[in-house]
Amino acid sequence: MEVWKEHFEQLIFLQDQPSGLKAIIAIHNTKLGAALGGCRMWHYASEEDAVRDALRLAKGMTYKSAISGLPYGGGKAVILGPPDQRKHELLFRALGRYIESLQGRYITGMDLGTSVADMDWIRLETTYVTDTTGSLGATGDLTAAMTAYGVYLGIRASLKRVFGTETFIHRTVAVQGLGKVGYQLCRYLKRSGAKLVVSDVNPSRRNQAVKDFGAHALRPDEIVEAACDVFSPCALGGIINDLTLPRLRCRIVAGAANNQLAEKRHGHQLHKLGILYAPDYIINAGGIIVTSCELNGSDAAFANKQVENIYRTLTNVFDYAGRKRIPTSEAADERTEQLLAAP
Numbered sequence: 001m002e003v004w005k006e007h008f009e010q011l012i013f014l015q016d017q018p019s020g021l022k023a024i025i026a027i028h029n030t031k032l033g034a035a036l037g038g039c040r041m042w043h044y045a046s047e048e049d050a051v052r053d054a055l056r057l058a059k060g061m062t063y064k065s066a067i068s069g070l071p072y073g074g075g076k077a078v079i080l081g082p083p084d085q086r087k088h089e090l091l092f093r094a095l096g097r098y099i100e101s102l103q104g105r106y107i108t109g110m111d112l113g114t115s116v117a118d119m120d121w122i123r124l125e126t127t128y129v130t131d132t133t134g135s136l137g138a139t140g141d142l143t144a145a146m147t148a149y150g151v152y153l154g155i156r157a158s159l160k161r162v163f164g165t166e167t168f169i170h171r172t173v174a175v176q177g178l179g180k181v182g183y184q185l186c187r188y189l190k191r192s193g194a195k196l197v198v199s200d201v202n203p204s205r206r207n208q209a210v211k212d213f214g215a216h217a218l219r220p221d222e223i224v225e226a227a228c229d230v231f232s233p234c235a236l237g238g239i240i241n242d243l244t245l246p247r248l249r250c251r252i253v254a255g256a257a258n259n260q261l262a263e264k265r266h267g268h269q270l271h272k273l274g275i276l277y278a279p280d281y282i283i284n285a286g287g288i289i290v291t292s293c294e295l296n297g298s299d300a301a302f303a304n305k306q307v308e309n310i311y312r313t314l315t316n317v318f319d320y321a322g323r324k325r326i327p328t329s330e331a332a333d334e335r336t337e338q339l340l341a342a343p
Ligand SMILES: NC(=O)c1ccc[n+]([C@@H]2O[C@H](COP(=O)([O-])OP(=O)(O)OC[C@H]3O[C@@H](n4cnc5c(N)ncnc54)[C@H](O)[C@@H]3O)[C@@H](O)[C@H]2O)c1
Pocket: 143, 144, 145, 147, 176, 177, 178, 179, 180, 181, 182, 199, 200, 201, 202, 205, 220, 234, 235, 236, 237, 256, 257, 258, 284, 285, 287
């Protein structure tokens, strides 16, 4: 399985009978610091799916932290199945005890299917947890706001690369997904003078964006082929795939969604089509930057400053890709792997 091929440091299977906890902690790499990555709770179709998800997500966290210059490695916890609600406290406390036994090798936080209350239970057993009540990342608002700000800066860096100027005047950005990040991104873009084309599966969010930003709303199946300068995926992963690639009518793909490329080869295909891709784990690092600031005791103002580094990080990766004539997706991975391999 990938675990050997990808050089994961540790894969832990946890079982606690009194609480019913069945979980996996994957620690991908701790070279640059403790493995940081949230705890996901999901009804996986199989145990193998859960392992695969934990490994994939943990590796993604290593790359995101490393390229963002954060002193953390990558890890992830996944809890299998939505358990009996009444067992929640026991379950998360059991997980907290396992995390404590790792003595700081792994730090957890919120992810899909887990909440601040769950993190508070973990906190009763260990300090190696973020997103607890009162913390910077607790409500998710700051995390989403910083992610949106980072994506906005990343789009500016991408415009500069493609058009030689980062102005939004006469530029059209198509935003797919008007949730916590996408909506705030629209606010930044509108303020900078961009024309907005938007879509969301939720019609009320589309209507709100039309009202607030004068955006042109499209049906969810239309947004991929909107004529625009920037296509900004802020909804689902895997959106750049065999079906969507031939339909793109943009010069840049730059958005918040995780794992935008369905497969690695789609990064090469974007490159061949002359579409600049802002690698997702660089441009959407605002959230992990907030977590990192929370862990080292910094405040929101400091986090904001740190997020501004995304512009430079992306520009460096674009330069590297340009020098080597390789896709930006590959350049991001290569640069990250060099950082991880450095003595
Ligand atoms: N919130 C963060 O801090 C953060 C950080 C990094 C990455 N991300 C990623 O960014 C993306 C957006 O995050 P979010 O927090 O805004 O999520 P969200 O759940 O608040 O918003 C997602 C929005 O996308 C819409 N949507 C779903 N499917 C769609 C489709 N097919 N077409 C158009 N719209 C669709 C939903 O209706 C929703 O409004 C996710 O992929 C997430 O993993 C988020």
